[in-house]
Amino acid sequence: MAVLAARPPLSARTPRTARTARRAASVVFWYAVLLFMALITVFPLLWIVLTSLKGPSDPIFSVPPQFLPGDPTLANYGKVLDTLPVAGFFVNSIIVSVSVTVLSALVSALAAYPLAKMRFRGRDAIFYLLLGTLIVPVQLTYIPSFVLAVNVFHYYDTILALIFPTLASAFNIFLLRQAFRSVPDDLIDAARIDGASELRIWWHVLLPIVRPSLAAVGIFTFVTSWNDFLWPSLMLHTRENMTLPVGLAALQGLFSSDFRSIAAGVTLTVVPILIFFIAVQRHFVRGLAGAVKG
Numbered sequence: 001m002a003v004l005a006a007r008p009p010l011s012a013r014t015p016r017t018a019r020t021a022r023r024a025a026s027v028v029f030w031y032a033v034l035l036f037m038a039l040i041t042v043f044p045l046l047w048i049v050l051t052s053l054k055g056p057s058d059p060i061f062s063v064p065p066q067f068l069p070g071d072p073t074l075a076n077y078g079k080v081l082d083t084l085p086v087a088g089f090f091v092n093s094i095i096v097s098v099s100v101t102v103l104s105a106l107v108s109a110l111a112a113y114p115l116a117k118m119r120f121r122g123r124d125a126i127f128y129l130l131l132g133t134l135i136v137p138v139q140l141t142y143i144p145s146f147v148l149a150v151n152v153f154h155y156y157d158t159i160l161a162l163i164f165p166t167l168a169s170a171f172n173i174f175l176l177r178q179a180f181r182s183v184p185d186d187l188i189d190a191a192r193i194d195g196a197s198e199l200r201i202w203w204h205v206l207l208p209i210v211r212p213s214l215a216a217v218g219i220f221t222f223v224t225s226w227n228d229f230l231w232p233s234l235m236l237h238t239r240e241n242m243t244l245p246v247g248l249a250a251l252q253g254l255f256s257s258d259f260r261s262i263a264a265g266v267t268l269t270v271v272p273i274l275i276f277f278i279a280v281q282r283h284f285v286r287g288l289a290g291a292v293k294g
């Protein structure tokens with residue numbers, strides 16, 4: 001009887017039950033929305049991968065469509081690897097992406113430090129001018145960049161043409177500036193009192209603190225450089241110097257009617273960078289959160 005008496009009346013428990021039901025319904029709704037968006041996003045990639053595994057007897061276009069290969073095979077990948085020097089394309093893409101990532105991160109960090117922690121005339125104006133370049137489509141810069149590459153720097157049809165023009169990135173400078181601003185000024189003042197130079201403060205004090213943001217910048221730059229197609233296609237014409245997206249574009253001419261081989265080439269381009277991003281996405285999200293918070 002004492003236990004029954006201690007229980008709250010039904011009228012008191014009803015609002016709590018209603019709130020729990022509404023919360024559960026909200027969670028189910030948002031999970032359904034996210035699942036639907038994930039399916040829409042993943043479906044094209046999944047269709048490409050399944051198409052690359054289809055054999056000659058599996059239809060590409062049929063009603064109703066056949067998604068799963070009835071006779072799965074890796075012959076389409078072998079055909080692509082035998083026709084094009086895909087290994088060389090991979091090496092060129094890795095060299096370009098790693099070089100662009102490392103050099104762009106260093107240059108952006110060097111530019112972001114004075115914009116965040118040094119006081120000089122015109123600092124804010126320079127920063128807003130850099131932000132203003134983000135609204136300019138990068139395609140508008142290709143004509144002057146092409147003229148400079150051919151007539152001034154003379155690195156046309158070389159890998160250097162893909163590295164030097166991307167050393168400075170306004171977006172990376174913005175992210176690292178926000179990350180540097182979150183570092184307490186007391187740490188920098190203490191280092192200056194101890195006699196450390198500005199370059200030493202940047203290297204030994206600030207960079208270790210903003211490593212998550214540096215990781216985000218590196219991941220974003222690497223993925224962008226790996227997937228870049230338009231500028232490399234303008235600069236590279238020798239097959240030995242081509243990166244993976246540019247080299248595999250030849251599949252449209254070599255296998256114009258063989259959609260299975262084209263799907264295999266697309267998979268070879270997308271899957272490595274997808275695996276890379278999945279492996280490091282935790283650092284990417286943490287770095288972006290730190291930069292935005294700063």
